Amino acid sequence: MLRCLCAVLLLGTAAAAQSEYPRLHDVAGVAADDVLNVRAGPGASHPVVGELAHDARAVEVIRVEGNWGLVNVPETVGWTSMRYLAPRVDGGIGNAPRLICGGTEPFWDIDIRQGQSATVKTPVNYEFGDIFTVGLLQRAYNPLEKWVLQGADGARDLSVVVARSYCDNGMSDNEYGFDATVIVTGPEGYVLSGCCHLSE
Known part of the structure; x- marks a missing residue:
């Protein structure tokens, strides 16, 4: 025993x-x-x-x-x-200063600076991107570890759900440990899916 x-x-x-x-x-x-x-x-x-x-x-x-x-x-x-x-002291997803996610079909990326801004770029707006004011990633407690980020740009709302999970972006031989879903609601909203990595 x-x-x-x-x-x-x-x-x-x-x-x-x-x-x-x-x-x-x-x-x-x-x-x-x-x-x-x-x-x-x-x-x-x-x-x-x-x-x-x-x-x-x-x-x-x-x-x-x-x-x-x-x-x-x-x-x-x-x-x-x-x-x-x-x-690093700020090395985990909960307090890393920056999270970068992206995907294909369509090609897109989002650059998240916690507590500041998130810039989403898609083929439609790739030159400047859609810029949202965001808070901090919040832990959503369930068996699969997930984090949620929310923001807004005035007319639209942004939600990003990040799960700690194997992810392959289909573009390279790299491996990622976070899977992301990006949801923009409001005029000309969209939903995107891809992979993320931590940065500074």
Whole structure:
């Protein structure tokens, strides 16, 4: 009985730790004349597929396996040692300063600066975008972790629902840890679906 209880507690701890991701980190402990390797798999024996600068900031770790974290680098995704990644105080979705989402069919993106503004760009308005004044992301408590952001531009209302979930934008080999639905109601409203990543 005690062994079963310990196993449940360990599984619960692992699940809680994994639920902290995606999360922003800064590269730390890498010499100024060196880079942090990004590898094809979670281990030093895997080939190098990319690199991070010795002073890279706001690196989003999507998920972890052991001491390795999955990160996006240009045109691919790979694994890097968590030993050289320092978690940021403002690194979680609830307090990250910026969230960027996008999708295809149609191509669109939204740049969210919590407590300030959200700019939605679609093929119809890509030059300037629709700019909404927004509050902070609020946690919606249910078995699937979701966050909700609300805003307005005077004539229309904006709602963004972000779920912590695997997401593939269909445009690149990158992987994302957040799925998003953007809903604009009012004159010429629209609904968009895509993936998100944390930024600064």
